[in-house]
Amino acid sequence: MLSPKRFEAVTQLFFDVSGIRLGEHKRPLVVSRLQKLAQERGCHSLDEYVDRLLNQADPLEVVKVVDKLTTNETYFFRExxxxxxxxxxxxRPRSSPGDFRVWSAASSSGEEAYSIAMLLADKMxxxxxxxxxTDLSTQMVDNARRALYTMERARNVPQAYxxxxxxxxxxxxxxxxxIDKMLRTKVRFQxxxxxxxxxxxxxxxxxxxxxxxxxxxxxGKEDIVNRVITRLKPGGFLLTGHAESLxxxxxxxxxxAPAVYTHA
Ligand SMILES: C[S@@+](CC[C@H](N)C(=O)[O-])C[C@H]1O[C@@H](n2cnc3c(N)ncnc32)[C@H](O)[C@@H]1O
Incomplete structure (x- = not known):
């Protein structure tokens, strides 16, 4: 059971940390994702868990809640x-000096970054x-560093790779x-x-x-894009999901090109 008041409180906490607003239509998702945490903590209801969360204000428990409420779906060679x-x-000939650097800015469990790494290792x-x-979720950052995936997640990885x-x-x-050690050393997660x-x-x-x-x-999108492109080299490219028009x-x-941007 999650009362409207507790739903409001826990989604506000998530918004304060992530910037993501979970509306009333996300209630079933919030309930199902937090249920397990509540059980693990020995709480008899979600309301009890949320009250404890808010009263204790334990930063580690907040991290756990944020980890649970982020949507981390990803796969190799997506889009x-x-x-x-x-x-x-x-x-093409390179225009900027130094190493060719790529940022996977919401890397989830790492499949995107390792897909890029396979391609760059192949070409360069x-x-x-x-x-x-990088990712907001500490759990995802840990998973990405571990670089261990089930075989079925690798169905889009080209055979040669x-x-x-x-x-x-x-x-x-x-x-x-x-993922091979050489690639792992070329990809840093934080x-x-x-x-x-x-x-x-x-x-x-x-x-x-x-x-x-x-x-x-x-x-929120404008704020993120404007912040992220401060890290784009002159002539660099920003790629967004194909469903995410700017x-x-x-x-x-x-x-x-579709979902490919550069400085105007
Ligand atoms: C659906 S996954 C996308 C993964 C990958 N980029 C892809 O396209 O497959 C979204 C990721 O964004 C992360 N995320 C959500 N809010 C964030 C924020 N405020 N800062 C950084 N990462 C965030 C989530 O933790 C999640 O891992």
């Missing part, structure tokens, strides 16, 4: 047009590039794959909240900001 775009980019070899993955970059698990890891001041992660040639803007209203937003960007 493949962007990987074709990246491959084309690799075939082992040197001259690096990837940073599977062979080259994915180690097939055995024994207790039967049915799993581990926590970052896109609605707040960003950590010092440098400038990027390409930023993947995909399937996260969808959770924000227009002012068309009606006040952002200094122009479209050059």
């Amino acid at each position: 493949p047009q962007h990987f074709d775009f990246l491959a084309q980019l690799m075939s 070899g082992q040197r001259g590039w690096e990837i940073v993955g 599977l062979k080259q970059w994915c180690l097939k698990g055995e024994g207790q890891y039967d049915g799993y794959l581990l 926590g970052a909240n896109l609605t707040q001041e960003l950590p010092e992660i440098g400038q990027f040639d390409v930023i993947f900001l995909r399937n996260v803007l969808i959770y924000f209203d227009n002012p 068309a009606n937003l006040h952002v200094p960007l122009k479209t050059i």
